[in-house]
Amino acid sequence: MTFSWKRSYAIARKDFKDISKNLYVSPMFIFPPLLAALYSRMGLDSLFGTYFVFIMAFTMVGTFMQSALIAEEKEKHTLRVLMLSPASAFDIVGGKSLLSIVMTTVIIIVSAFFLEYHPANLSVVSLGILLSIILYVGLGTIMGLLTKSVVEASIGIMPVMLLFMGLPFLTSFTEKYPFLSIIEFMPHNLLLSIAENSEATFVNSIGELVGLLLWSVVIHIVVFMLYKKRLKD
């Protein structure tokens, strides 16, 4: 399978033009920076609070927006048209993901600005955040491919959003309920581990980074399997 930057960018550029007029998705951009601004005014500057805002951005912007964009393409029968064009699966998934990745990154940066978050280990944290964005956007692609309409995607995404936003709160119960220790391997926890280590480097964070990479790879394998299935009715 080939990848064409020109085709992928054409799809992304179309989405950039479209999103400014899409009143269904754009309000989602407000919530994470709003919460960040509120936290900042209230003087809450814990790492947990900061990363809760980031996870909110991952799920509300990355996952939700991506699932809505893909579901809308399915609902309007435009995804089928793209699939039958010379654009490959990489071109389409890449192009469709680019806007969500860029928007989530922008929202994270704006939220971090409001939270006055300046990590000492900026490069490692940035890589961790980027891998997280890619995997959460991939999750949105899966949700979009599994649903038939924007409304169905919006309802379907709710439990996923609640799960991923609620997981950080369950960490304190791991001693009482050992089975919850699986949370340690969840993406948010891997990212938080990197952020908590103020002396994090690429070498001593390799476990967490590889963990996030693996999550991203597995999610995108599922994406391409689903995409292939959607090629045939």
Next chain:
Amino acid sequence: MEQIIEVSSLEKTFGNQPALIDVSFNVRKGEIFGFLGPSGSGKTTTIKILTGQLSATAGQVNVFGVSTEKMKKEHHRKIGILSDNSGLYGRLTIEENLKLFCDLYDEPVERIDEVLDMVNLKGEKKKIVSKLSKGMTQRILLARAFLHQPELLFLDEPTSALDPVNTKHIYNGLEKLRAEGTTIFLTTHDMHEAEVLCDHIAFLNEGRIQLLDTPRALRQKFSEPTLTVETTDGKKVVVSKGPDGAETMKELMLQNRVASVYSNEPTLGDIFINVTGRKLA
């Protein structure tokens, strides 16, 4: 002549429900092949199999000499599709919609004006798609289908929702494409459309091809061996086409009573009803 589509003993079932039964036909390069049948007869299923969107249950389906199961992007590049499953981006303008497909198919943006001219929409390209009428939307879908100058065009009811002026404009466009060597696979309910455009016609009913031939051959095959003469006093006289009718005709002509002569050839709609017992619409 080169065969662009080759279908042999095609079968398709959904669960236990047969949708296509022993369907066989070939489409030659540069012809317009009409696939006629009522709703639910299997026309869309056939298009989906031919374009690789659906797998056949049995049989052999080749497009450009390649099994549709093995079609690659290079084959899709040569195909244009207009179906009821074709969509547009409603919040974008006509131009923005077509620009995306120019980029996907490596076509110059100048092509946008050419195809819009073909569907009589030149000068409308800044309009937002969601605000267009159904007929205009259909014409944009058509324009997009042949934007990349495909070698093979699948058109599912292309002129439904169009007024006669725009329908004529589309017919001219399709005839121009045929003259340039484009092969067109057309499904329609419109017998006049089939008659005007198609080189070959297949009648599909309940998943089976009932008849396949040129429109002219079909009409001749089912025509009555008589002529109807309308006389100057408004009477209709049916005369045999053979020697028996010659005397009657001669007499009417000598009396200067012939106003009109009709060949009694059935329309394609009549033939369809005759063969299937069903109407097309």
